[in-house]
Amino acid sequence: EMFGQLTSGLESAWNKLKGEEVLTKDNIVEPMREIRRALLEADVSLPVVRRFVQAVSEQAVGVGLIRGVKPDQQLVKIVHSELVKLMGGEVSELNFAKSGRTVILLAGLQGVGKTTVCAKLSYYLKKQGKSSMLVAADVYRPAAIDQLVILGEQVGVPVYTAGTEVKPSEIARRGLEEAKKKKMDVVIVDTAGRLQIDKSMMEELKEVKRALNPTEVLLVVDAMTGQEAAALVTTFNLEIGITGAILTKLDGDSRGGAALSVREVSGKPIKLVGRGERMEDLEPFYPDRMAGRILGMGDVLSFVEKAQEVMKQEDAEELQKKIMSAKFDFNDFLKQTRSVARMGSMTRVMGMIPGMGKVTPAQIRDAEKSLKIMESMIEVMTPEEREKPELLAESPVLRKRIAKDSGKTEQQVSQLVAQLFQMRIRMKNLMGIMEGQEGSIPAL
Ligand code: GDP
Secondary structure (H helix, E strand, O other), X not given: OOOHHHHHHHHHHHHOOOOOOOOOOOOOHHHHHHHHHHHHHOOOOHHHHXXXXXXXXXXXXXXXXXXXXXXXXXXXHHHHHHHHHHOOOOOOOOOOOOOOOEEEEEEEOOOOOHHHHHHHHHHHHHHOOOOEEEEEEOOOOHHHHHHHHHHHHHHOOOEEOOOOOOOXXXXXXXXXXXXXXXXXXXXXXXXXXXXXXXXXXHHHHHHHHHHHOOOEEEEEXXXXXOHHHHHHHHHHHXXXXXOEEEEEOOOOOOOOHHHHHHHHHHOOOEEEEEOOOOOOOEEEOOHHHHHHHHHOOXXXXXXXXXXHHHHHHHHHHHHHHHHHOOOXXXXXXXXXXXXXHHHHHHHHHHXXXXXXXXXXXXXXXXXXXXXXXXXXXXXXXXXXXXXXXXXXXXXXXXXXXXXXXXOOOHHHHHHHHHHHHHHHHHHHHHHHXXXXXXXXOOOO
16 A cells, blocks of 8 residues: 555554544644654655644644544544645646647656656657657667667657767757657657766756757656655756656555655655556646545545534524624634634635725734734633623723733733724624625624
């Protein structure tokens, strides 16, 4: 099973949460340690692991309860969405030239599966109805040229060769001419691979790139090499400028480090993955499917998603009722501010209010900071105080106590109370506008 070790490493994280009721700062310490260990064992690069663990912890502590969903299931869901993000979110498709021929330049160290990828790629394109031609520009290994010719025959695509005496950039140029004559949609150029990066290899690649002006420059990397693959992508990108990576040998006992590190470390997407030696074993890299495979918990994920949907729906309805009756209290306030997702929707709501204009990222950050301060004040309120903000509006003594318990100033508490009342008015007005009525400001 692909990434089996990583999958079982993560399982021990969920297991640490069995029997817990909610996710807290304290009870996620152990699971987070397991997650960290599993990722490091999978050979994910350390800075990536750090950022990942940080992001997951922050979300886990801030996440609201979802009825029927257990904390371990919630954590699975959070880890899943962070894994997807880590791998670039959306699938990154191959680009094709808007007009004329699409040129794909392939680079990579020896033995990573570059020659195989050339043939697989032309087969992949063929299935999409695109014709392609292979160009053998690896002049240092006659065997590599022969291999490309054989594979080309196997998948039924022409291979342009010019022996080993012609400069690679010249072969590339001639190959491109040939492809034009043959009216091929795509030209795939195989370049020389060395055992390790060296200056002449980089120079040669630069020259070939200049000669071709390629649509895609893809570095082929071996998944078995883990975070080293990510480092290679970074280096090649800095040296010659690439558009993405192709990750091979994902079928072997690779541990996942490459798949999880490439994007975050290099900033470049993995576009395709090789999952076997057969010609059909090349497919797009889907971050969400990959994350799903790593977790191996498809049913849990869809269950949590459904539960979240139901919650959102019910919350929205309840909130609307409250707003309409101007009963929006500190509990609602807190609910609204507890998750980043909800924060997003709140800033959108604020942005809709006439006269408030557009909300900038800096404003959102400031808002998030002040929301943290508000949270700490609301947390020390009694249930009655939360439900009846009027109590706080009327009593300086209560405000003083809340200031003391939350470590904030009395002025901050007063501001919070005032803000809640302003919010009521704004929201009520907003609902009024949305209902097609005139907004009115009720007396407080
Ligand atoms: P190159 O030196 O980079 O051109 O590498 P080759 O294309 O010659 O491949 C080296 C070896 O890796 C060959 O035995 C291939 O069959 C094998 N190989 C390539 N891609 C994959 C893959 O996705 N999975 C597996 N299991 N083997 C692969």
